[in-house]
Amino acid sequence: MTTEVRVPTLGESVSEATIATWFKKPGDAVAQDEMLCELETDKVTVEVPAPAAGVMGEIIAQEGDTVGVDALLATIAAGEGAAPAPAAAPAAAPAATGGSVDVMVPTLGESVSEATVASWFKAVGDTVAQDEMLCELETDKVSVEVPAPAAGVITEILAAEGATVEAGGKLAVMTSGAGASAPTAAPAAAAPVASTGKDVENAPSANKAMAEAGLAPGSVAGTGKDGRVMKSDVQNAISAGATAPAAAPAPVATARPASAADDAPREERVKMTRLRQTIARRLKDSQNTAAMLTTYNEVDMTEVMALRNEYKDLFLKKHGVKLGFMSFFTKACVHALKEVPEVNAEIDGTDVVYKNYVHMGIAAGTPTGLVVPVIRDADTMSFAGIEKAIAEKGARARDGKLSMDEMQGGSFTISNGGVYGSLMSSPILNPPQSGILGMHKIQDRPMAINGQVVIRPMMYLALSYDHRIVDGKGAVTFLVRVKEALEDPRRLLMDL
Template sequence: MATEVKVPVLGESITEATLGEWLKQPGDTVAADEPIASLETDKVALEVPAPQAGVMGEHMVAVGDTVEVGAVIATIEAGSGSGTSTSKAKAVEPTDPPAKTAATTAEAKAEQGEPASSITLSPAVRRLVLEHGVDPSKINGSGKDGRLTKDDVEQYVKVGGAKADVLAAKGTATAADTHPIPSATSVGSNRGEERVRMTRLRQTVARRLKEAQDTAALLTTFNDVDMTAVIETRSKYKDLFAKKHGVKLGFMGFFAKAACLALKDVPSVNAQIDGEEIVYHDYVDISVAVSAPNGLVVPVIRNAEAMSFADVENTIGDFGKRAKDGTLTMADMAGGTFTISNGGVFGSLMSTPIINPPQSAVLGLHRIEDRAVVVNGEVVVRPMMYLALSYDHRLIDGREAVTFLVRIKEAIEDPTRLLIDL
């Protein structure tokens, strides 16, 4: 007798999701609690576990369909399967636009019964594979259960794997192809297009950012900070810190603790507007932007004001790992009173970040670079970083925004302040 697979409870106020990926095809052997599908909600991707061991039955919905909590999306049959996909899988998967690349060759192999574990691709990874024309079976996956991530594909392309795969697929690889000279004809003949449906996460991000622009009176103020003291402190204590706490001492710990001090001095930056009222928080829940395979997510460091440096660094490290593995939960990203976004890790020199409603402010960090500055009447070279604070001017005055950034600057340039609460 078949057992129904239903959409699980997704979290508070979340009633529907999008089927992002089938991890098991009809006919595949399935173990109890083994992930069989991936759902995309407004904030995270969630895996649907098999309710019992058996054989993957019929897919009731296709990739890209919207499903509600409690809806039946598949069945699990009793018995043991072949471990490979059957022709039923073709009936529900959306038709892809023609692309004569190694990626389509690999997917064709999947339909012919080759092991799916080496070529199961998330929508984001699949787009990269098709774009660069790489053979996913030749890439070592670093994700959960050996799955490919965007970083895996990008690294493979970076070291030249894409070129080799394309040439191998065409059967024209020669020594002269190592450094080909593009011609107008070759460039003009490769002008394909692909329409890809926005993920639910990307749709939500787009909608919320536009709402922030339409609702809040956004303004950004800037300052710069001399990172000399923090860099010297990290260099002096990083080995002892790692040995004692089992985690690296990063920059985010300093900025998180500096933000806690500044938010205490300027409470409006940690507040939010609710109708005709202002809600002030006596705690600091910092949302930190981290990269995930499907986009940027913002898990929350709760009660950061009561945390040690080690607690902050451990929490951020755990968020980064789980974001890459796709195991962050709705609870991880609920709430937040203030956001820190570090565009410097991608090389950004300066930006105007957008607030994350209903929060009223976001601190943007940027890359550190040596610049000539004047110190005590002399021109010296110092490692400098630009800071940006975007804020809702309906709630936060310019004086308060500038004061907040000055407090951050003072704490970073003199980390002793973080210890004695100045």
């Protein structure tokens, strides 16, 4: 009996993914739900578990391949497990003909025509084994590994790091069948990935996360097959306070010519990843497309803080989750959105789509960047339900476990820069949404109350909105209603 392993659902509007890593090979025994491979989309990493126990059969889609939803990845044969596939067979496969073999750019995916050479892990003259990773390419959405098409020696590299290559273009030339032993002098060239001392390449998502965090590969312990470093390992290392060695930037700094300006040796120039370029472009597109404007107000947090302090212990005891400020702000925004529905709407061509629900996006910081999980139907939830949802989504975000569905479909967003100490900011809209509320640091300030100067815990609020459908009156009214609800939380109970 044979069981098929297929691509799972990837999320709304996501139709394809790239195979980043296989953790099993033909002949390996697998247990049910054991992780077989890792797929990468433009936003999340998806693990594919074994649908049944048995023996790994044929692997249909290789690392670096682009696959669609429900595509066949591999097969699993029923059985107790067999001896691992012979290790010596691949070495003998390529004939020692000394023929020339081209290393080509693989298929990059639908509508993706070019990529950037991010890293070469081998140099000219290095001996490589068949399927050993030679380089990594970056597109707008994913990283693609390029394996060696045969065993042999690298004779020429045609596309250097940083070069832009087209799908089907030639990357390098190698001579097949020349040399069978593993390279001994080459590890220096492969240091960015293989510096752990293991003959195992890290997952592309892990390499990218380490580069963004400034971590050296050797500082992160891998939990993948044969000690392979996974993206989750990098996130755990960052959470544990891992820091990059001081000497890590040296190779980059020395790449500048000695005749450059005096400050050049102390500068580090790193090319933006294609993913970061895409993020930058989309943020700028948001500013260029929407008529974005920001209005400000401030809120006295005295009553909310007093109410929270009074009931936080009982709240935790009954609901099993802490009572935070986010549930108050979520409730206040839901209340204000009912009065000013255009802030909860979006533009679709020449139509305005009004939402009769509130899918609240809550921006959350993670070791690898900012994500916005969505709490669906927040307008129907209690304080406890909102706090539980925020806690659960936040934990999944930090662990890199959010699915595409969990980050799509939001109708309004709250961003809390105050947790990082921000006193004032103008948040950028999250298209196609028409409004985003920026929370900030709570700071004691002298305020005039009933003719007396008193010290109150104050917070600045910022509402960025799309002026194409939200007028100034509506935006100011929304922010005033949020302020009123927070300064007198009893208004939320009475829907005032």
